[in-house]
Amino acid sequence: HIRFNLMSPDDMAAILEHPLVREDPGTTEVIRNVVPRGTSNMKLRAGMDRQEMTLIFSENKKEMHFMNPRTGKYIRCPVARDLLFMYAWTVTSSNDIYLLTPKISGPDKGQLSLLMYSHVRHVWEHLSSVSRFAHKHILEEEYLFEADGHLYYVAVIDGTIHTLYMSVNIRRYDQHTDQWLDCSQLQLSGSPEVVKAVSCGPHIYIFTDKEMHRYHPREDQWHKMATPNDYPYIDTVVATATEIFFVNQNDVRDEMSLYDTVSDSWKDLPEWDLSDGEPYHDLEVNFGVFFVLEGQLHTLAGYSTPEGHSPMSLAWQVGVLDRSEGVWRELKAPLPSRDRERLHIPEVVPVARMYLPCLQASGSDVQGTADAS
Numbered sequence: 001h002i003r004f005n006l007m008s009p010d011d012m013a014a015i016l017e018h019p020l021v022r023e024d025p026g027t028t029e030v031i032r033n034v035v036p037r038g039t040s041n042m043k044l045r046a047g048m049d050r051q052e053m054t055l056i057f058s059e060n061k062k063e064m065h066f067m068n069p070r071t072g073k074y075i076r077c078p079v080a081r082d083l084l085f086m087y088a089w090t091v092t093s094s095n096d097i098y099l100l101t102p103k104i105s106g107p108d109k110g111q112l113s114l115l116m117y118s119h120v121r122h123v124w125e126h127l128s129s130v131s132r133f134a135h136k137h138i139l140e141e142e143y144l145f146e147a148d149g150h151l152y153y154v155a156v157i158d159g160t161i162h163t164l165y166m167s168v169n170i171r172r173y174d175q176h177t178d179q180w181l182d183c184s185q186l187q188l189s190g191s192p193e194v195v196k197a198v199s200c201g202p203h204i205y206i207f208t209d210k211e212m213h214r215y216h217p218r219e220d221q222w223h224k225m226a227t228p229n230d231y232p233y234i235d236t237v238v239a240t241a242t243e244i245f246f247v248n249q250n251d252v253r254d255e256m257s258l259y260d261t262v263s264d265s266w267k268d269l270p271e272w273d274l275s276d277g278e279p280y281h282d283l284e285v286n287f288g289v290f291f292v293l294e295g296q297l298h299t300l301a302g303y304s305t306p307e308g309h310s311p312m313s314l315a316w317q318v319g320v321l322d323r324s325e326g327v328w329r330e331l332k333a334p335l336p337s338r339d340r341e342r343l344h345i346p347e348v349v350p351v352a353r354m355y356l357p358c359l360q361a362s363g364s365d366v367q368g369t370a371d372a373s
Helices: 010-015 023-034 354-363
Strands: 049-060 064-069 073-078 087-093 097-102 111-116 121-131 136-146 148-160 166-174 177-181 186-188 195-200 203-208 210-217 221-225 237-238 245-248 254-260 265-269 284-293 295-305 315-322 327-331 350-353 365-368
Touching: 049 073, 073 354, 087 354, 097 121, 121 166, 136 195, 136 203, 148 195, 166 195, 166 245, 186 203, 195 237, 195 245, 237 284, 245 284, 284 350, 350 354
Parallel strands: 087 136
Antiparallel strands: 049 064, 049 350, 064 073, 073 365, 087 097, 097 111, 111 121, 136 148, 148 166, 166 177, 166 186, 195 203, 203 210, 210 221, 237 245, 245 254, 254 265, 284 295, 295 315, 315 327
């Protein structure tokens, strides 16, 4: 008895080409139909070597870079599809990786293409098309989230001369009908300076510099939530399954706070500046991006001198938040020097469980970073 649903495409191809199978075309057709076409992300073998890794593209979008700073693993892969522009991406709870990229030609020019990453074949596959919300409006931010088992395209739209308010528009993807369905719109009061969105658990959250709102997918309703007296100013938002981290990168100090969605409570976190140690104590934090890897909050911090030299060419530091001790710790896992100035770094770095044998089979450059800890 052969478990076809546990096989990779290469294993399937080898069996289908076996002489005993090719002698009976009927048998071949039965075998081909065991695994439905298009299921290139079928569950891979139990025990297959895999790691949680960050996903970062090169500036020209010709390469994908994967990194696990704890293990020191660093992988560089070619991209077999033109991805010059990427508006939003997400990694779902089932480890599927999606992104939205614009169509630049053809009858659907101007629409967004929903692409799904095939872990087995290391390619981006087109799944659907969705119209943008940008017609006659100014798009401030665009997001792609998973919430309550569905994909949502979220757009923050600035006001116009006719509509002074900002709004948050949502479309939900119905994979059974391949349709994008409009959901309830959220109108933001006043003219917020900052609007950030994040998905956490079954909900989507919107944070401005004054308000916070929660979208309930099953009810298709928005609920305004109470904010604390010391409601933080927000630069960056990143979430785990039940917690949302807030970072305020300002000129005085780099404040951090946490919102627990289960207990509906807030707490302060240690500042994320890692520049106390060598060789960073004489440098200034230029920017920081964040990601949750293996359940812990990490940061990629870029440093520059007061003269304003390129931060990536000087120092590119990886740190992890030790919540038990209340401190940030440096991980000795720098990016290879030849890649530091060629990466397109998003505000929040996506993380997925990557199957190392599949990446190695794709002709990737796999290496370990020195002195990882």
